[in-house]
Ligand SMILES: Nc1ncnc2c1ncn2[C@@H]1O[C@H](COP(=O)(O)OP(=O)(O)OP(=O)(O)O)[C@@H](O)[C@H]1O
């Protein structure tokens with residue numbers, strides 16, 4: 001039996017809500033075989049990021065070579081890339097192996113406020129990785145940094161999307177989640193603006209929403225869905241994961257990535273605290 005596969009190139013979140021861990025859970029729940037190349041280990045939890053230890057460029061290349069030589073991914077999701085040297089290795093390997101269906105989530109700052117991209121790496125991300133993407137998925141602050149304009153309205157989202165969509169060959173999806181206080185995301189693709197209107201879910205536990213959305217899009221592209229359908233299905237998935245109402249940790253907690261999975265455990269494992 002064969003299965004479509006997706007590779008995430010991202011950082012590890014030891015608390016399991018964002019990064020590689022969110023990506024692999026999302027891939028499992030979306031019916032693809034998930035693989036990971038780790039750019040950095042982070043010591044973090046739902047309250048913040050307390051340490052970062054980067055992979056060496058050589059070891060990241062080693063991971064990517066092992067993956068591409070053996071199980072060629074049908075799509076690639078890129079998250080936290082951390083530094084210039086790591087970005088150069090990633091771009092080099094993706095071009096060398098002619099990777100397809102690349103989704104770049106330009107992760108810059110965690111929801112908790114910690115920087116996940118070194119200042120000098122922003123330019124390398126823009127010049128080396130964004131041009132390789134089938135779609136880039138900035139949130140509002142990231143879209144502001146990349147487009148150079150301030151975004152405080154849907155009209156401004158459209159202006160930024162058009163700037164980025166003209167600059168890069170792939171699609172641009174600006175996420176309205178955290179900052180517009182709605183759940184409406186804007187796609188600029190092939191000269192068209194397409195709004196994806198989501199229902200705002202009243203849940204403070206949004207750690208890892210960006211990682212989850214981009215991995216779900218990559219999973220759908222790998223399965224052969226078109227760009228719009230891949231985003232529409234990814235939004236349905238994330239709405240379900242947020243709506244499931246998982247409540248863990250002392251800060252902004254993780255979502256329930258497995259809400260739609262049949263679990264091996266048949267007993268109800270959820271419980272309300274006294
Ligand atoms: N409360 C919510 N209800 C419904 N959808 C939401 C909510 N919050 C975020 N989303 C959706 O989740 C996806 C991710 O958007 P968001 O703006 O949170 O990304 P992000 O800031 O990159 O996430 P993060 O940095 O937490 O990983 C988008 O599709 C957005 O519309």
Ligand SMILES: Cc1ncc(COP(=O)(O)O)c(N)n1
Nearest residue numbers: 011012018019110111207208
């Ligand atoms: C390793 C890693 N990658 C990405 C994020 C962004 O997710 P969030 O903004 O939800 O904290 C993170 N916190 N950690």
